[in-house]
Amino acid sequence: MKLRYRFLGILFFLLAMTIHGQELSVLANNFIETLSPELKAETLMNLDNEERLKFNFVPIKRKGVTFKDFNETQKEAAIALLKASLSTDGYKKTVAITQLENVLIVLENNELKMPDGSPMRDPLNYHFLVFKDKSNDTFWGWSFEGHHISLNFIAQENKILSSTPSFLGSNPAIVPSGPHKGKEVLKEESEMGFKLVNALSNEQLNKALISSQAPRDIISGTRISAENLEPYGISYAELSTSQQKALKDLIHVYINNYESEFEKSFWDKINTSGVEGLSFAWAGSLTPGKAHYYRIQSPVILIEYDNTQNNANHVHTVVRDLSNDFGSDVLKAHYEESHKH
Structure with a gap:
């Protein structure tokens, strides 16, 4: 110790x-x-x-x-x-x-x-x-x-x-007792997700809510290659201006974990692919303390958040670059160039 x-x-x-x-x-x-x-x-x-x-x-x-x-x-x-x-x-x-x-x-x-x-x-x-x-x-x-x-x-x-891929999890999500009682490592990921889903109108929520039950874990799992998941939920274009900002702010919470130059290049990739391609989906409870899940995706990014285990006090989050996980795209280009010589 x-x-x-x-x-x-x-x-x-x-x-x-x-x-x-x-x-x-x-x-x-x-x-x-x-x-x-x-x-x-x-x-x-x-x-x-x-x-x-x-x-x-x-x-x-x-x-x-x-x-x-x-x-x-x-x-x-x-x-x-x-x-x-x-x-x-x-x-x-x-x-x-x-x-x-x-x-x-x-x-x-x-x-x-x-x-x-x-x-x-x-x-x-x-x-x-x-x-x-x-x-x-x-x-x-x-x-x-x-x-x-x-x-x-x-x-x-x-x-x-x-x-x-980058994965960060937290168990417990909120420390229940002891000298660190109340500590919440992935607090923004939780609070800003709830902020966005609860800002939706009933009509919007009908599109965003893909299931009344949250999956037990992130759906992309530990697969080498990730891809878009269905259903997509609600599209970026179907959100109001303030809701679109809330979605971008939530994405920023995840992308902001990266070194500054890579963070900027990842944002550039998302914007270049078209923010209108973004979607937001939710499953499970709309209030904290019960099992819930959300995902954000576009042609180039998948973000998953899941809090279901240990009585919904156990968070898993992952970010996947759908075109370049493990540097697959840049390394492929590098090896192809190397074989020309």
Whole structure:
């Protein structure tokens, strides 16, 4: 337990630090160079390794190194890479989700175990993998994954080209007791969803409400390739001006988790594809405290939010880029160009 609190102290300290001006690729190389040969062998993989396309958000056995493997220098280097790859809000949410593992340890009396007998809830059990392109070292990627977090990045040198799929979850959604009682990590995602659905007229709600029952989980699941889901709900064009703004504001909550340049490029992609292609669908309760679900989609993006488990106190959210998850589009173009020479 002392190690966990020491780790949290490092996170809070680094949260106050600034790393602006440091290049992403430099931070990645700095992290790799802190590792021993043994840890480096567990961390580095080829960009075409199938492990890069594995996407999950439950406590399972994973490849890669974790905070449990790191000394202080390695922790700091790993966190610097994580922080540079996200916005301030995205980083704060990610850190807060890892801290919820300590809440679950108390709520579950530390009884849940992995198949190997290790604790299922562990704020240090988050895995890093770095992927290199053996044919072109300007393309690279990395992932950070564990319980309720899956972040996947593809970059060309210092520019992030893909940050999806990205999954953030929260259990409990609202901490029910203890020193962190009332803490709600994904609060905006919940409140702004309810704000939008309850701003709809009865006629609009008839189009947006796709089911009186919320699905048990996000429908896109952990599939490598995501696609639009039916029914679509209500279209952007069928919303009033204020409702359209509320929908864009809700999308912003998710896109704002990304590093600023990638956030801008993702917004540009959504706008270029046509905001009129956006739709909003809701299922389940229209009031907090009961199972509910919503999704936002267009030809290029799918966002899902689900809060049904643990008496509707357990949130799952995901963002999928329908044209470039795992950097599939940019890497395809890169490999096709490479084969011309």
